[in-house]
Amino acid sequence: MSTAPTQPAFVLVRPQMGENIGGAARAMWNFGLDRMRVVAPRDGWPSEKAVAMASGAGRLLDEAGLYDSTAEALRDVDYVFATTARSRDLTKPVVTPEHAMTQARALIASGQRVAVMFGPERAGLENDDIALANAIVSVPVNPAFPSLNLAQCVLLTAYEWERQVTETPPEVLEFAGTRFANGQEVEKLGDHFEERLEEAGFFFPPHKAAHMKLNLRNMLSRLPLTLVDVQTFHGMLRQLARWKDKSGGSS
């Protein structure tokens, strides 16, 4: 017995243009999905145009299952999503891509085999296909402009899968050879600023000086200054002082 796959299969139903099959393969592989099934592609199989378009994702086409009918492609699948606009003819749950991939993840975790069907360009899935699905996935596009093409629909679904299983942290700070300045470093920078600005007569009028200094300290602490930033400021302040001394000397 083979173990159930750890990702959903994407089933392209009667795709028309090879380019779009290749584009779908790229979109899948962009997000680490590589289980493709193809049902009755209009222009035959294998497809040179699909291979040309897939470029680095060509392996998905080599390994793709080819089927004569949708039912055949879904025979070993436990839970099927059909991507389409809502069908008012069939009683069926309609879920967002986000919710669908949450469900897919839970189903796969419990050992179920999951597939997502994508219809042909323009026409989309037929009711006979949709009747084989457990649920409909509908991308919440602008109702005034619902123009997603096949590869885009595959891309968004694959993105949703990856987004939910990814271990990418929501935010990483990229330090180009530095680190955040620590409290002491920020404090000393504040001292340096105050010293120079005091000399320059910046804290005026005197009754406002305390508040101005507080604001300066608050700003320096609020900014996420790195050690390199702090060193840069020190350098600028020193140079401004030198420049002032020089011009003072020459005048």
Add this chain to the structure above:
Amino acid sequence: MSTAPTQPAFVLVRPQMGENIGGAARAMWNFGLDRMRVVAPRDGWPSEKAVAMASGAGRLLDEAGLYDSTAEALRDVDYVFATTARSRDLTKPVVTPEHAMTQARALIASGQRVAVMFGPERAGLENDDIALANAIVSVPVNPAFPSLNLAQCVLLTAYEWERQVTETPPEVLEFAGTRFANGQEVEKLGDHFEERLEEAGFFFPPHKAAHMKLNLRNMLSRLPLTLVDVQTFHGMLRQLARWKDKSGGSS
């Protein structure tokens, strides 16, 4: 004073092919975004190819701001995201599209003007552009195959925006002229099944009958049966009985 916009501006920096500008417009408008800015498009502006590709989203191009430099395009913007792979040369927060759009929503809610920059095809944003951004947005693509094009990057970012502000419920049950069967209707269907199956000798051996009936009732309650489903089952059971009586009569 004009009020701050309720959505981020998407800034295309030095885009090369008109088709890609048109594709970006479509991708934005698919998710209800219509504030585009274009910086120094390689092939001039307006672009016939962009207009041809944008089709229904052509309004975005008509209304797009045209700028000579990135700095000029960002002059009135309070917070800027740059979509790019991580830059190891610049100290900058790197966020997922999801986190970026969460931040964008919060910033816009507090009256800030937000922009998202997209670099030219192939080369991407230069460090001089990225230095103008507050944060980097990096799509967590498969490191073995990071092949997103401009319109796809715009699509995913626009999708993330819409996903987070959408009021689309995660799941809707589309009822084609029916509703869920209520408890009484499911109970009566169970009675009907039991009656026919009793006659047909299905509950055998007798010491297993109670458990078989329990399983049947459990199944009928677990399935989300609609009233139409229940009526269909009643009809099938009646017809099977008629068929049996007929064949019994003719034999």
